[in-house]
Amino acid sequence: MRTKRILVAPLNWGLGHATRCIPIIRDLERNGYEPVLASDGAALQLLKKEFPQFQTIELPAYNIRYSKKGKNLKWQLLLQLPHILKTIEREKKATAAILKDQDFCGIISDNRFGVYSEAVPSVYITHQLHVLSGATTFLTSRIHQRTIQKFDQCWIPDSPGKINLSGTLGHLKKRRGNLKYIGILSRFQKRPFLKVFDYMVLLSGPEPQRSLLEDILLKSFRNTTQKVLFVRGIFSEEELENNNPNISIKNLLLGADLEEALNSSEVIISRPGYTTLMDLAKLQKKAFFIPTPGQPEQQYLAKRLQKQEMAPFCQQEEFAIQKLEKLKEYPALQDTGFGFDRSSLFGLFEGK
Structure with a gap:
């Protein structure tokens, strides 16, 4: 019987990438897949606490720090670029070693550039088709879009229509073939608790x-x-x-x-x-x-x-x-109303 093991690898840059993968991990488990969770730092700690039943793997760390002054952030990130590029190469090697050591039927990477393989279907999760960076937005967006093309599919956690959360970040003028809008990703449900x-x-x-x-x-x-x-x-x-x-x-x-x-x-x-x-x-x-x-x-x-x-x-x-x-x-925030059956996405992992 073929393995149904999926490598799920969110970026450790704040906790948002890891937390939005939680509903995907739950859906994988409900559909008979075995998620293997890979990250580093606080993101990996969070996944271990949320899913103690699953295997975890530590990936190379980016260790990106922000500047104290916001106006210096772009230059701070630019100075860290050589380290970021080296980390991406280390991610690629780590991913190849993981796939050599264990059988997987797919990869889901949340903003980790180097976690993909031609050997199994690879998915990239992002809401940033456009990467805003001031005067260099065109360049940073093109680089990111080229990275996305290395993956079989890109899952965008938003709705495709005019009512959406990400605005220009998650929407291109011309939609490309490997892009799939999958609706809002949240691990939470609205419940009737009393105000505390x-x-x-x-x-x-x-x-x-x-x-x-x-x-x-x-x-x-x-x-x-x-x-x-x-x-x-x-x-x-x-x-x-x-x-x-x-x-x-x-x-x-x-x-x-x-x-x-x-x-x-x-x-x-x-x-x-x-x-x-x-x-x-x-x-x-x-x-x-x-x-x-x-x-x-x-x-x-x-x-x-x-x-x-x-x-x-x-x-x-x-x-x-x-x-x-x-x-x-101001009123309360509202869901975009875009319904999507995420389990339909997993057919990709049955192909290769």
């Missing part, structure tokens, strides 16, 4: 910007009389000092605990990372966004949502509690 928190602060993303935003928000809320939950998004035993009984602080919440916390919070304050947008749209939550300084994708998504009168935002250095008054003018 007025605000939930959901932190994520690479350092040092995650910590910088954490400091700003903790200082802003330190004297609040409203109920606030901080989820720091880190794997750590460290406990932050907190003298306000109205504030609860958790280093990390997973699975059902995070779903309950989101459903029982009135407003979510977070980065407008794309996975977060999908989760909040699925849960129909009110949100206030603070994009990562210097990250064009998050700046674009935050501005787009505000222009569409779906959610307000402000820049990190401008945040103050008073900014949250804008929320009165």
Whole structure:
């Protein structure tokens, strides 16, 4: 009998790539496949906690760090380019070694450029057909689109129509053959929990910007009389000092605990990372966004949502509690309404 083992490999750049793979992994298991989970760092730790029953493999780490000043981010990433290219080559070698050691019928890579093979059907997951980078957007988009062509299929977690979440990021003027829109990917369901928190602060993303935003928000809320939950998004035993009984602080919440916390919070304050947008749209939550300084994708998504009168935002250095008054003018986020049976995608792995 042929193996039904699938290598699932999300990028470790914040936790969003790993968390949006969770519904795909569940669907694979429901359809009789055996997911083998491959990543590094916090993304791999999260997958181990969510799926202790599955084999895990550590892949080469990119170890990308952001600059403290947003205007320097592009140059910081440019300086890391030689390391990134070396890591992609190491990924290719690691993937070849994994396939040599075990039988697989397919690969699903979430934004890991080097995790593919001509020996088995290979899928790439991304919402960025256009990679925004200012004056170099045309170049970065072409490079990414050429990478996508190395895979048998590209799965885009969005809807193909005018009502969508990713805007120009996930849509080309001319649609190409290996692109498949698969609808919103979220591990959560909207459930009728009673309200516990007025605000939930959901932190994520690479350092040092995650910590910088954490400091700003903790200082802003330190004297609040409203109920606030901080989820720091880190794997750590460290406990932050907190003298306000109205504030609860958790280093990390997973699975059902995070779903309950989101459903029982009135407003979510977070980065407008794309996975977060999908989760909040699925849960129909009110949100206030603070994009990562210097990250064009998050700046674009935050501005787009505000222009569409779906959610307000402000820049990190401008945040103050008073900014949250804008929320009165905005509704909750909404799902795009694009239904898709993801199990139909897996026929690709039955071919070769």
